[in-house]
Amino acid sequence: IRPAAITLTPAAEQRIAALMSRAPDGTLGVKLSTPRRGCSGIAYSVDYVSEVNPLDERIETPGGAFFVDAGSILYLIGST
Numbered sequence: 748i749r750p751a752a753i754t755l756t757p758a759a760e761q762r763i764a765a766l767m768s769r770a771p772d773g774t775l776g777v778k779l780s781t782p783r784r785g786c787s788g789i790a791y792s793v794d795y796v797s798e799v800n801p802l803d804e805r806i807e808t809p810g811g812a813f814f815v816d817a818g819s820i821l822y823l824i825g826s827t
Contacts, residue, residue, distance in 0.1 A: 751804070751806045752815065752820055752823065752824045752825075753804075753806070753815060753823050753824070753825070753826045753827065754826070754827040755806060755808060755813065755827075756827060760808045760809060760810055760811070762812055763777050763808050763810045763813050764808070764809065764810020764811065765810070766793075766795075766811075767811035768808050768810075770795050771795060771797075773797045774795045774796065774797055775796050775797060775798070775799055775812060776783055776789050776795075776796045776799075776805075776811050776812030776813060777793060777794070777795060777796065777811065777812070777814065777821065778793070778794050778795070778796045778803065778813075778814040778816060779791065779792070779813070779814070779815050779816065779823070780794070780815075780816035780818070780819045781795055781816070781818075781819040781822050781823070788795050788821060796812075796814055799814075800814075800816075800817065802817035803815060803817050803822045804814055804817070804820050806818075817821070
């Protein structure tokens with residue numbers, strides 16, 4: 748088993764749990780991505796996931812699954 752690409756703090760895990768507690772039916776988790784925009788060229792986006800992309804990074808938390816977009820993972824490796 749390889750380590751997760753990013754580290755989630757307890758506060759982040761609580762936020763995921765809070766988002767999942769009010770998620771629409773059929774939601775499988777929460778997904779972080781880095782769409783291209785803004786002054787630096789990158790923004791952060793958090794969305795609900797209703798369909799799993801097998802290329803996305805998946806991190807299991809007590810409150811639900813947390814996904815990182817496959818195209819964004821290189822920008823986020825080592826992040827907390």
